[in-house]
Amino acid sequence: MLREIEAGGEATALAFARELDGWHGEPLLTPAQIEAAVQRLDAQAKADIRFAHANIRRFAEAQRATLTDMQIEMAPGFIAGQRSIPVNAAGCYAPGGRFSHIASALMTVTTARAAGVGQITACSPPRGAGGLSDEMVFAMHLAGADRILCMGGVQAIASLAFGFFGLPAADVLAGPGNAYVAEAKRQLFGRVGIDMVAGPTDSLIIADSSADAETVAWDMVGQMEHGADSPVWLVTDDAALAEAVLAGVPRLIATLPEANAASARAAWDGMAEVTLCDNREAMAAVADRYAPEHLHVQARDLDWWLGRLTAYGSLFLGAETTVAFGDKASGPNHVLPTSGAARYTGGLSVLKFLKTVTWQRTTAEAARPVAEVTARISRLEGMEGHARTADLRLRPLPR
Numbered sequence: 001m002l003r004e005i006e007a008g009g010e011a012t013a014l015a016f017a018r019e020l021d022g023w024h025g026e027p028l029l030t031p032a033q034i035e036a037a038v039q040r041l042d043a044q045a046k047a048d049i050r051f052a053h054a055n056i057r058r059f060a061e062a063q064r065a066t067l068t069d070m071q072i073e074m075a076p077g078f079i080a081g082q083r084s085i086p087v088n089a090a091g092c093y094a095p096g097g098r099f100s101h102i103a104s105a106l107m108t109v110t111t112a113r114a115a116g117v118g119q120i121t122a123c124s125p126p127r128g129a130g131g132l133s134d135e136m137v138f139a140m141h142l143a144g145a146d147r148i149l150c151m152g153g154v155q156a157i158a159s160l161a162f163g164f165f166g167l168p169a170a171d172v173l174a175g176p177g178n179a180y181v182a183e184a185k186r187q188l189f190g191r192v193g194i195d196m197v198a199g200p201t202d203s204l205i206i207a208d209s210s211a212d213a214e215t216v217a218w219d220m221v222g223q224m225e226h227g228a229d230s231p232v233w234l235v236t237d238d239a240a241l242a243e244a245v246l247a248g249v250p251r252l253i254a255t256l257p258e259a260n261a262a263s264a265r266a267a268w269d270g271m272a273e274v275t276l277c278d279n280r281e282a283m284a285a286v287a288d289r290y291a292p293e294h295l296h297v298q299a300r301d302l303d304w305w306l307g308r309l310t311a312y313g314s315l316f317l318g319a320e321t322t323v324a325f326g327d328k329a330s331g332p333n334h335v336l337p338t339s340g341a342a343r344y345t346g347g348l349s350v351l352k353f354l355k356t357v358t359w360q361r362t363t364a365e366a367a368r369p370v371a372e373v374t375a376r377i378s379r380l381e382g383m384e385g386h387a388r389t390a391d392l393r394l395r396p397l398p399r
């Protein structure tokens, strides 16, 4: 699809949008359409999206503030430094196939804005003949999207990367999506930056005997709603709790609306695991090995767990919080590494939209020792051209 779209251009992207999503409208929203969606949306939805946005922005801005430019004197007169520079253009994908992930729009666009990205395009697939929902448009607009593209799947990712429809070609593509979206981003990586290759969402709960079995079971069921390929794991050192959760989950699933229950049942039957351990160190070792996207601890001594656990996308400490808080509204980003990728990366942050670059500058005097060593190392390597450029710095430069 990527090859076809690159060769065929905008017309091919639009043809896929018609074929796969039944979309016959314009790809880009006009300012009037955005304004109309903002006007139509009810006050409670607006207030809730504003609440979530304010938290996500506050967290992302604090994250940005931890990154300070630096410079050091390597030797008197020789200075080297480091700066963080935002990319020029970002493309932010919010999934919209099964669910309309307005929270993903907030997570990606808000974070790109906090990083200082110049041009941000947000996109999501049309939800029926009306295109994007009013709440999706409101969320994208509030978060600071410069343009809104009503398109999903590979055709959207390609349009962002290649700069179709007058969009600035994206330097970074961010946001979760299904297997087609993830694979398109993976194949484009190198030409553009991406946040990560995201697979189906996963969650692990650590619970000791202080946990409430019904709460643990609900937290598992809630995340199993994502579907058949979304694993949820329970790790416990309390056999009675394990038995109670095993008995409780099917009962709770049955209380959900049928479509959601079907997804949760498929995840429970196909993917879920309960692991019984001897002690908390063994539980921590299991969690580190699974490196879950979401890790929720419902156990005593939360500070011990915070210090001990080393592999997760985002950590939820205590029964008072829940993974859904992070998914929707509490502040830390929900675009997170899945399928064990938390062994080597964290989730979406301002860092994914920033380039950490370095610079150097020197006086002729301070350059001398560096030039001498550079020339000798270059000659050891057989690089005479490099050596000559260093030699030049041992004499006064012509003006």
Ligand SMILES: NC(=O)c1ccc[n+]([C@@H]2O[C@H](COP(=O)([O-])OP(=O)(O)OC[C@H]3O[C@@H](n4cnc5c(N)ncnc54)[C@H](O)[C@@H]3O)[C@@H](O)[C@H]2O)c1
Pocket (backbone or CB within 6 Å): 020, 021, 094, 095, 096, 097, 098, 099, 101, 104, 125, 126, 151, 152, 153, 154, 176, 177, 178, 179, 180, 181, 198, 199, 200, 201, 226, 334, 335, 336, 338
């Ligand atoms: N990790 C996270 O932070 C996170 C957060 C939210 C959602 N998600 C994940 O995002 C995914 C959302 O998937 P979705 O499908 O609901 O929405 P989506 O927006 O990712 O995909 C919908 C698009 O898929 C394309 N498509 C459908 N069938 C196709 C086919 N046969 N060939 C080519 N393209 C096709 C269509 O063009 C459509 O626009 C889920 O896997 C969910 O778990 C992850």
Ligand SMILES: [Zn+2]
Pocket (backbone or CB within 6 Å): 201, 223, 226, 323, 324, 327
């Ligand atoms: Zn979730």
